[in-house]
Amino acid sequence: MQTTWNFSGTRAIVAGAGGIGAAVTQALADAGADVAVLDIDTDQLAKLSRTRTADGFGAVFGVRADLTSADACRGAVAEAVERLGGLDVFVHAVGTNDRRPVLQTPDEVWERIVAVNLSSGFWLGRAAGALMVANGYGRIVYLSSVSGLLAHKDHAPYAATKGGVNQLMRVMAREWAASGVTVNAVAPGYTETDLTRAYLATPGMRESMEALVPAGRLGRPEDLVGPTLFLASAEAEFVTGQVLYADGGRTLV
Numbered sequence: 001m002q003t004t005w006n007f008s009g010t011r012a013i014v015a016g017a018g019g020i021g022a023a024v025t026q027a028l029a030d031a032g033a034d035v036a037v038l039d040i041d042t043d044q045l046a047k048l049s050r051t052r053t054a055d056g057f058g059a060v061f062g063v064r065a066d067l068t069s070a071d072a073c074r075g076a077v078a079e080a081v082e083r084l085g086g087l088d089v090f091v092h093a094v095g096t097n098d099r100r101p102v103l104q105t106p107d108e109v110w111e112r113i114v115a116v117n118l119s120s121g122f123w124l125g126r127a128a129g130a131l132m133v134a135n136g137y138g139r140i141v142y143l144s145s146v147s148g149l150l151a152h153k154d155h156a157p158y159a160a161t162k163g164g165v166n167q168l169m170r171v172m173a174r175e176w177a178a179s180g181v182t183v184n185a186v187a188p189g190y191t192e193t194d195l196t197r198a199y200l201a202t203p204g205m206r207e208s209m210e211a212l213v214p215a216g217r218l219g220r221p222e223d224l225v226g227p228t229l230f231l232a233s234a235e236a237e238f239v240t241g242q243v244l245y246a247d248g249g250r251t252l253v
Contacts, residue, residue: 005027005031005229005233006031006032007028007031007032007033007058007089007229007232007233008031008032008033008056008058009032010028010032010033010034010058010088010089011033011034011081011084011085011086011087011088011089012028012033012034012035012036012084012087012088012089012090012091012232013035013036013037013038013077013080013081013084013087013089013090013091013124013128014028014035014036014037014038014090014091014093015037015038015039015067015090015091015092015093015094015120015124016037016038016039016091016092016093016094016095016143017037017038017039017041017044017045017047017048017062018039018041018044018193018194019093019191019193019194019221020093020143020188020191020193020221020224020228021037021039021091021093021094021143022044022047022048022221023221023222023224023225024091024093024224024225024228024229025037025048025060026048026060027225027228027229028058028089028229028232029050029057029058029059029060030057030058031058031229032056032057032058033058033089034052034058034059034060034084035058035059035060035061036060036061036062036063036079036080036081036083036084037060037061037062037063038062038063038065038067038076038077038080038124039062039064039065039067039094040064040065040066040067042062042064045062045063045064046062048060048062049061049062061083063076063079063080063083067094067116067120067123067124068112068115068116068119068120070119070123073120073123073124073127074123074127076124077124077127077128077131078127081131086131086135087128087131087132087135087138088132088137088138088139089138089139089140089141089232090124090125090128090129090132090138090139090140090141091140091141091142091143091228091232092120092121092124092125092140092141092142092143092165093143094116094117094120094121095116095117095143095145095158096112096113096116096117096158097113097155097157097158098112098113098157098158099154099155099158099199100154101153101154102156105156105157109157110157113157113158113161114157114160114161117158117161117162117164117165118161118164118165118168121142121165121168122168125140125142125168125169125172125183128140129172129176129181129183132176132179132180132181133176133179133181136179136180137180137181138176138180138181138182139181139182139231139232139233139236140169140172140181140182140183140184141183141184141185141186141228141231141232142165142168142169142183142184142185142186143185143186143187143188143224143228144162144165144166144169144185144186144187144188144243145158145159145162145187145188146187146188146189146190146245146247146250146251147159147162148162148163148165148166148187148243149163149187149243149245149251150250150251162187165185166185166187166243169183169184169185169241170183170241173240173241174241177240177241180237182231182236182237182239182240183240183241184231184236184239184240184241184242184243184244185242185243185244186224186227186228186231186243186244186246187243187244187245187246187247188219188223188224188246188247189213189218189219189245189246189247189248189250189251190209190212190213190218190219190250191218191219191220191221191223191224192218192219192220192221193221200218206218212250212253213247213248213249213250214248214249214250214252214253215248215249216248217248218248219246219247219248223246223248224246227244227246231244
């Protein structure tokens, strides 16, 4: 994806090697950043990996980690920072969903979604934030969702975690603002990724979802790149604690 952003010299960590995380990783590297990608999926990590080029494209390397463990999250950030030589940008793009009514949602589904979507955001964000506060600079961006605002049926654990992400980043933003660290979120509407492919293949589902979006289509991972890179840039130094909805107008109706 062609980009006009300049992240030359930037050291970035992106948690999540699929979908939106992959798109953001590629865009950051295309803009000159060196990027460490955290994920448990070695195949996805291998697809994204590349070396720095003479014409200014940044390197991408993978760090395999189970991000549902506090120790693994801390270890992954430490390994990534050691290899990067520092940390300027952290993007949390990890997420999972399991669509069921509340009364049909077993404990283990709730616990898994909370661990993946919210607990990893706390553990990774805390580790990244500690380094950034000490250095006096940092940009943290969480991928939230319109589900953190709207009450979609069959989305209770997912919606709860995304609402939690929004509040988590606001508290981080308040605590770290005086240290030169901004913390924000980008909230997509329904986006076409591996996470949503099977659901959208259900007869009539795509059409019904598109009808809810004033823009007339579902989101694509690349639609989230520009908003995320803006919030990750030096230009966004006075923007913190905000949720930027990149949803084609979904939250307007």
